[in-house]
Amino acid sequence: MSTLRDALSELPDAVFADLLESETAYLLVLDLPGVTAETADLRVEKGRLVVEARRDKHLPSEFDYVREERPLFLDAELPLPPDAVGDDAEATMERGVLEVRLPKRAAAPERTIPITAGDDSEEASSAHRTQTGDDGA
Template sequence: MTLKDLGRSVGNALYRQVGRANGQVQRHRSLPVDVLENETAYLVVFDAPGAEPDDVQVRYLSGSVRIHIERFREFREGYEMRFPGRGMELEGEAELPSDALVNPDAGTATLTESGTVRIEIPKADSATDTTAEADEDIVSADRTDSGSEAGRPEPGAETEGVTVDD
């Protein structure tokens, strides 16, 4: 092994470690989010760079909108990975105002071409519209963040699924 090969090997190892550290920082840092309100609904907008609809999970839980994204890194023919700096798992959370009464079952989520997830949650007419019955099956696009192997929440779990549209 020549000195040049040794330098390249050390450089590659450093790039990989820095890239992994950067990816971990992204994973633990909450995604940027905006919370907007009009007369009829709340609009929660998360940055979701590089996400596909099947990568996104959206949940409503106790006045909070949570998002989890598991992205896929494409293989590039003829290229070698030198710096894997993008985190493949991203998360974010947005608290709605403490006095917000919403109907999460009627919520919709849309992944835009510009890489944002827009979650619209209609306001409820009364406090009775804000909770789901304990035995009601509620699931997100393909997976839940808590629950049984069948992808259904455990009885009594306070999660609300939101469908992710293309």
């Protein structure tokens, strides 16, 4: 998880990110002012969470930029923690806040593993019956 924390610290200053963890999931919260669900793309590729987002701006035609504080586009690849399950991830976007819930891989439950006899045992058993004169009848 430290690689994900490091990647979050390298995001642009205009993007605030929080990372939370429970026993069953990670919750990544990204503040993306001006971004909507329609202008964002989120996917998992090769163990990384890929976030692409753009801010739509509707400017009055009589105005030009003198200064712009926040970038128009975010393109980030964030490494997933090794126990995160990207296939079952869920995301919501509300008022420029993207929340991504990444479930953790469940630990395999404890169980007894049955052991079956291989072909060697059948041959050995047959040879034993022949030697002892026990043909199974």
